[in-house]
Amino acid sequence: MLDLLFDASFMASVPRFVTPILLAALGGALCERAGVFNIALEGFILTGAFAAVLGSYFSGSPWLGAIAAMAAGIAIGLVFAEFHLRRGGDAIVVSIAINILAAGLTTYLLRAIFDVMGAFSDPAIVGFQPVRIPLIADIPVLGRVLSGQSPLVYVALLAVPAVHIFLARHRLGLRMRAAGENAAALEAGGVSPRRVRLWALVGCGTFCGLAGAQLSIANVNLFVENMSAGRGWIAIVAVLLTRGRPLPLFLIAAIFGTVDSFSFRVQGLGLAQQFTDMMPYLATLMVLVALSWWRKRQTA
Amino acid sequence: QDRFFVYVSPDPIGVNAFLQLGQKGIEAAGEEYGAEVRTYESRTAAERLENVNAAVNEGADIVVLLGFEFNDIVRQIAPTAPDTQFLIVDQCIEDRPENVHCAVFREYEASYLLGVEAGLLSETGRVGVVGALDIPFLHRHTDGYAEGVRSVAPDTEVDVRWVGGENPFADPVRAKEQAVAMHAAGADYILSATSGGDFGVFEAAREEGFKVFTVDVNHCPSTPGHIVDVMLKRVDTAVVQAIGDILEGQHDIVMSLGLKEGGMSTLALEGDLLADSQCLIAEHPEVIEKVREVAASIIDGSLELQDPMFAQ
């Protein structure tokens, strides 16, 4: 029964689920720390997923697909910047609009370019091949978790410490934190918070683009409408819970991702599909409740 | 060219072979009977209603509707649109207005045959089937399959799972995960009835190295060496045929298509197609033998299967 849940292929599937959430959350963290309330991660991811398929389909290379995804993510980030930073639109309003824009544009282009509605799959879409890491691969269970994953999984893992160090010690990182905490002070020092936030949005776009690529050309090789399916929101919760700190962020993302892949397994136990579908969101909500409660205790 | 046919799909057609067949059928009918043809794709319950309304509004002579999703809608609209004929495929509604016709398939006959094959071929004593959504209609695939398995291998376990999620009929991601999970649980032969999700299952088969059965059209070439056999559902020919009958002025047409009528089949039964189908079943003559036996007994009625759709 338990072995039915925790078989090796389950272990192997966990990173597949963690990575998109983790990458998106890292992007969200940059925005959070820089003081941009970006709740459009869902839209960012979706755009990335579509661009990845587009890029891979026309170039035949998953790497170019990933690059296209990052470019698209950055483009959406710039749209966000234009309307929030430059035109002064409310971040929440802009976010909602961008989520809708992404959903509409991807489905529209899907039909405009490939003349299909719903989902697009084609042999010409080349996905990432699993990377086999020599020694690690031979470790019994762990081997299947750490080795044989898509390159983006390793990118995500490396990104966690990278972002942490960047925020702690890099000039731009320092300024992002300042923009998020006391922008007026930054401005008085002669650095425009807007420019700093623009960079945060660019970074966010890059990470979310990769998150999308992991979904559409690493986990599978195709694009499906609304493929992000709530992951962006879960990433946002992770960001809010950890206030954008990369290391805790990794833990939370790992939990959510594990529950996500776990929910597939429990169907085997005859649990109604609707309840397994619900699990990731309930888990998210519960973690949220638990932490909020704990924080309340702390402050009070 | 004054005739005007409209095909309303219940869901986005996308990679959904079944809905693609419907479109193929309507286009063929357009050719054959010289009619202008339009396809309205729907994504939501509201859109289905609006599309059928629109079809009537645009003055369609015949509206072809795939799937049970349209029952209520037809009941509502058909009486108010006397000069439009409705053809529902896959579903027959009782006490229907006379401008409503239907063509249904007995999928369970073909899935039964696939089950027989799985039962005979499985080495692990465990086979699986993944359906898009836990709805009665899809039990025609899953239950028929399970029946078939048990008929030849009583103690082989059948693992049944559903894709579910946001869009069950077009979610290769979830379909793939379910297949992987079932294989991890020991299933070595898996029937995929997930329409849009099938590609995901094929990918899983390629990566994890198990064998799959599939439905609607011959996918074998897309994943050589992994697809055993295919349930053929001849929606296109059915549509053309039914429209012909309608145009002849027949009233209240009810088609039920199974092995007997040639509306349902599997590649194993199609000597001519089988040769270059690239399906694994071709390498198991003894299984083919057995399957054709069973098929024959279903056709001559000596073996009676009842429709799982209304079981439960």
Add this chain to the structure above:
Amino acid sequence: MGRLRTLLPNPEKAQPLPMRAVLSGITVRFGDLVAVNNVSLTIEPGEIHAVVGENGAGKTTLMNALFGLVQPEAGKILLDGNERHWASPQEAIAAGLGMVHQHFMLQDSMTVLENIVLTAEPVGRLGFVDFARARRLLTARAKAHGITLPLDRRVDSLSVGEKQVVEILKLLYRDSRLLILDEPTSVLTPREKERLFGVLKSFRDEGRAVVLITHKLDEVMESADRVSVMRGGHLVSSGPLSATSREEIARQIVGGGLPAPRQRTARVAGDTVLSVERLEVAGRGRTVGPLSFSVRAGEIVGIAGVSGNGQAELIAALTGLRRPLSGSISLLGRPIEALDVEARRRAGMSYIPEDRQRVGLALAASISENANAGRDDRTAFTRGAFLDRKAMARFARMLIERYRIRAAGPSVPAATLSGGNKQKLVVGRELERGTPLIIAENPTWGVDIGAIDFIHGELLRLRGEGHALLLVSSELDEILALSDRILVMFDGRFAGEVSGAEADPERIGSMMTSGAAELLPEVA
């Protein structure tokens, strides 16, 4: 980013080059409001140059223009004779200007060092910050002026005095040759002030130019070399201190006659209205209290102290905005610590909050909507569940008149009011309720002399009518001017009580002292 390197301090360089700044014909406009009107001014090196004037006179704006924070509409800025234009303050900073702003410009969650290097970071490879280098340079400079500060403490753990020191260190680190300090002493204890001026003088003696914006004339008199007076955006006068006098300056500030200093008519206090017993409240980090005191009818009890010593927590507990940990509060003999805000107000309490922007008013709402909020006599402006807009407007107009609020009318957003008029609206709304107890928290913060005088008058009037007033203020002068009894708060406790009659600033000042003073050198 090459420029950043150039403005990094360089310890070898002993003396900074002197720099003379000349402002000529500067005009700054905000919409149709002329904040600074054709002002010409020279700032000499090796001088402390005081700039005084009432609120909104344009002091800050003028300096912001010099510093590149606002773009003047007309006028020139010359440094050592050559005209300069700032695209951003960064350029002004690079040119050797430095500014300590009216409000702290600090990142609370960062360390002192991070705060100091921010926007002038010494970068190593790939743009990573070279903190070690910054630390070396900084300690060298600080020592030169005998300043010590724990560079690795988080700023939010510092006292306000210490924060002010961090602001100074920022300028030192950037080796600013012209330092602008905008009301730097408003948050400091007398002792800290003394030491701050010590440092400023040692800056001056090094040949740096120091501009000191202040409202406090004694500071001007004891430390400035030159003084400029602004009024309504114009420069009224500018010259050496020796050439003018305290009274002269004061008259120039208000433009004509000074309001007569208020006389508190002696008055015997009545029965106890508010009494607080061993009250303890959770504060940031530490608990505030236990505090015990009482306020009687017809007296003003002043709570003095540098802000951040627990006054906010005390008031939150009294008004019901925060649950106390323990202790009892009774109003007119009735225990109220369990009641919520509304119940307490009904029980006879009014509250003039310090932060009119957020707490005192809903800026986006109209004056009328603000005026009628929290009224006890709801029936007076409602019919059943519905509002009587006319009655609401009537009430608002009445306040506007009675409290001389400069406003376009009851239906304009409160945001369009000037700071002083915003404050008058808050004061009016609260005082109009005529409750036995009135709690006033820095009621004249950031408003000009005219408004201050008016508000003080109102508070004294209510005292005369036998209301009990609790006045919390970080302005010692205000406390001294109004209070019958003075409680001095330090580090969450009362450091002592003195009666208003024999209160003397030195003594109270010493009670208010915080640790920050030790960071600055004693002045010989």
Add this chain to the structure above:
Amino acid sequence: MRKHIYRTLLAGDLLSWLGVAGAILAVILVLMLMVGAPVGEALQGFWSGAFGGRRYAYLMTTLSRAAIIIGMAVSVLLSFRAGLFNIGGEGQLVAGGLVAALTAILLPGPPLLVLAVSVLAAMLAGALWALLAGVLQLYVGVPLLVGSLLLNYPARYIASYLVAHPFRDVPSGMLQSHLVPQETWLPYFPGTRLDIGILFIAAASIFAVIYSHATLHGYHARLNGLSPDFARAVGLPVKKLALQTLAMSGAIAGLVGAIAVFGIHHRYIDGMLVQPLYAWTGIIAVLLVGMIPWAVPLSGFFFAAVETGAAGMERAAAVPKEIALVIQAVIILFVASRVSGALSVSAERKGADDA
């Protein structure tokens, strides 16, 4: 909120508004040309698809969509004005629709009574679902924005489960409940296929306008929205206000769900209230007009027309109807980025201090 209009008109003089309109049209045009659509026919199709048809059949479709969207818009309007960022309308809508259908199916009795009870039950269900998010925020500390959103998913899947297993209409072959009794169906306006549900929505809209401008509760709720610190300091019962307002929002969302059941689908079909993004469209309809109550029905109708018009455009000129979403989003980006602001705390930050 009239202030918004002023600010908008001041912010953008006529010229720049023309600029905005131009930009929006440009985007739409580019998308059309991308699929090589004949622009003339497309626009023609858009117009007839939104307002035309035999005996205005398409206009009726637009109205019936508008009813749902406006309803959801009114629901969030009440929350937003009170500074409650409740984006859980979807969950409340689903709760209402489901409960309405199940009550009508299970409850015996005279049709009108059953209808009335079902509608009330639906409103109660919506209110409770909204309150759940409110309680999470006020007593647990889960931000409403996130809490309300996450609660959408359990609502969706619980409803799906109930119509998939216990209350499923098995023979229909779909994930859906049984039909509600035919006598409880909302009648159509004579000679049309538009049900009278829209009258309920009109009533709700009128209520919202009066509530927002003329009632003490609306006044206090708004003060709380503009500055919670202020509301607390002047002794308004902020928690009670928030919960009551959320309950009202939820109740209206529930009402909308009931109307979708009794007016349009006559049963609860899995996903029927989720997939069309009614809740989100409602939200942007509110944002478009900067939360001005009387303007909300207009923008709701406008967005409904964009959607049905796009469908018409697809029929007439093969322009994928998904363009509707793009159009809506672009409009929000350009327009709302000038109107919005009072939405989040940024409103308070605007009033720069003087001293």
